[in-house]
Amino acid sequence: MTFSLLHATDFADRLLYKIIPPLKAGMIVLADRYAYTAFARDATRGVDRQWVRELYSFAVRPDLALYFRVPIDMSVDRLMARRVKLKFYEAGMDLGWSSNPVESFRLFQGKVLDEYDRLVDEFGLEVVSAVGSITEQQRVVRALVSQQLQINHVEIPDEQPA
Amino acid sequence: MNNQPDAPQSTDAGASGDIQAGRYYGRGIPYLPIAGYPGKLIAIEGTDGVGRSTQIQLLREWLEVKGYGVVETGWTRSPLMQPTIELAKSSNTLNKLTFVLLYATDFADRMEKEIIPALKAGFVVLSDRYIFTALARAGVRGVDRLWLRNLYGFGIAPHLVFYLNVDVKTLIARVLAARGMDFWESGMDLKVGDDIYDSFRAYQSKLLKEYASMADEFHFRVVDARRSIDKIQDELRKQVAAFLEPEATLKSEG
Numbered sequence: 001m002t003f004s005l006l007h008a009t010d011f012a013d014r015l016l017y018k019i020i021p022p023l024k025a026g027m028i029v030l031a032d033r034y035a036y037t038a039f040a041r042d043a044t045r046g047v048d049r050q051w052v053r054e055l056y057s058f059a060v061r062p063d064l065a066l067y068f069r070v071p072i073d074m075s076v077d078r079l080m081a082r083r084v085k086l087k088f089y090e091a092g093m094d095l096g097w098s099s100n101p102v103e104s105f106r107l108f109q110g111k112v113l114d115e116y117d118r119l120v121d122e123f124g125l126e127v128v129s130a131v132g133s134i135t136e137q138q139r140v141v142r143a144l145v146s147q148q149l150q151i152n153h154v155e156i157p158d159e160q161p162a
Numbered sequence: 163m164n165n166q167p168d169a170p171q172s173t174d175a176g177a178s179g180d181i182q183a184g185r186y187y188g189r190g191i192p193y194l195p196i197a198g199y200p201g202k203l204i205a206i207e208g209t210d211g212v213g214r215s216t217q218i219q220l221l222r223e224w225l226e227v228k229g230y231g232v233v234e235t236g237w238t239r240s241p242l243m244q245p246t247i248e249l250a251k252s253s254n255t256l257n258k259l260t261f262v263l264l265y266a267t268d269f270a271d272r273m274e275k276e277i278i279p280a281l282k283a284g285f286v287v288l289s290d291r292y293i294f295t296a297l298a299r300a301g302v303r304g305v306d307r308l309w310l311r312n313l314y315g316f317g318i319a320p321h322l323v324f325y326l327n328v329d330v331k332t333l334i335a336r337v338l339a340a341r342g343m344d345f346w347e348s349g350m351d352l353k354v355g356d357d358i359y360d361s362f363r364a365y366q367s368k369l370l371k372e373y374a375s376m377a378d379e380f381h382f383r384v385v386d387a388r389r390s391i392d393k394i395q396d397e398l399r400k401q402v403a404a405f406l407e408p409e410a411t412l413k414s415e416g
């Protein structure tokens with residue numbers, strides 16, 4: 001609960017100082033993570049789903065929300081490949097589900113992914129498969145963004161006439 | 163989500179509705195079930211400088227002599243948040259929404275780490291201020307009341323809420339005699355008065371109205387705090403005794 005509110009406080013600060021002013025100025029704001037991260041993470045940590053949604057009702061609804069979906073095994077593999085040290089909270093170690101950080105991460109993030117799946121329908125998130133290459137993903141992203149912005153002449157390399 | 167960051171809105175009642183003492187106001191903390199905990203939660207509410215700490219000190223001594231284990235908790239006393247809140251106050255850069263959330267974070271931390279464990283262990287928890295101060299301060303600053311009640315839906319409804327009621331005139335005299343007026347207690351951020359005296363008067367009047375508007379909703383036991391320290395304490399002790407030891411109280415009166 002404390003964790004959840006701490007993140008909400010930080011989010012409010014970011015929203016009011018970094019997101020709303022550029023929006024008012026007519027700019028495009030790209031947010032790396034948004035309220036949906038909190039919905040997924042907090043529900044996994046046992047916080048009431050409805051409560052978190054109402055908590056964040058002060059947030060601006062994004063014009064487009066992209067969800068990069070990846071199977072849990074691939075997520076674990078990618079982390080291992082980068083040899084990053086798993087963060088205590090990111091691995092949900094505080095929940096005591098497993099004393100092994102990798103196993104704990106798999107259990108915790110697996111549940112987080114389940115929560116994201118609920119959000120896709122509830123909030124109309126656009127799912128981008130994050131299984132493919134960065135180029136493939138970027139192609140999908142650009143298509144979605146240009147559709148949203150009503151841009152018709154985007155340069156997508158292999159769709160251009162030779 | 164909507165497009166008005168300053169006036170969040172919500173459709174679902176949180177901390178209002180049916181209130182049961184010792185239970186969560188709203189959706190609660192699902193991973194911390196509290197039903198059946200033996201402790202008792204007593205909140206002493208009232209505006210800045212009205213005399214809460216004085217009363218709690220006396221109440222605590224009296225309860226301890228009677229053999230109760232007493233735990234005190236107070237606003238912005240969470241070890242986690244206090245430095246942050248003090249910093250934010252001194253730098254004066256925080257938006258009201260961020261402020262509200264910081265206070266709620268502090269309260270959540272004390273709920274999880276102090277209040278709930280103490281109730282579980284059977285203590286009498288005396289709370290110097292409770293969620294009502296937060297609701298009142300945010301309310302006068304225009305934050306959506308329904309949203310606030312949902313926010314504090316993780317709070318536990320106290321067994322007793324004493325509201326130390328005072329009028330602005332008495333309050334001003336008391337605060338000036340004790341320690342003078344402070345920037346935040348005067349609502350100087352709201353620019354409601356030209357100098358600190360006018361501001362204090364205007365702001366505290368609004369706050370008192372806001373508290374009063376919550377009295378029925380949250381079952382306040384309103385105590386006339388214009389009286390002497392001893393008179394107030396007598397009334398508090400009578401009511402606490404009647405609650406904690408209903409049989410003994412009946413016998414001694416009958």
Ligand SMILES: Nc1ncnc2c1ncn2[C@@H]1O[C@H](COP(=O)(O)OP(=O)(O)OP(=O)(O)O)[C@@H](O)[C@H]1O
Nearest residue numbers: 209210211212213214215216217336340389390391
């Ligand atoms: N009933 C009373 N009559 C007159 N003076 C009082 C009364 N109660 C408290 N005081 C005096 O008012 C001052 C403030 O009291 P106290 O510190 O208990 O208030 P408080 O509500 O805890 O204040 P704060 O909001 O700053 O925590 C003290 O000097 C105290 O002696």
Ligand SMILES: [Mg+2]
Nearest residue numbers: 214215216290
């Ligand atoms: Mg005090």
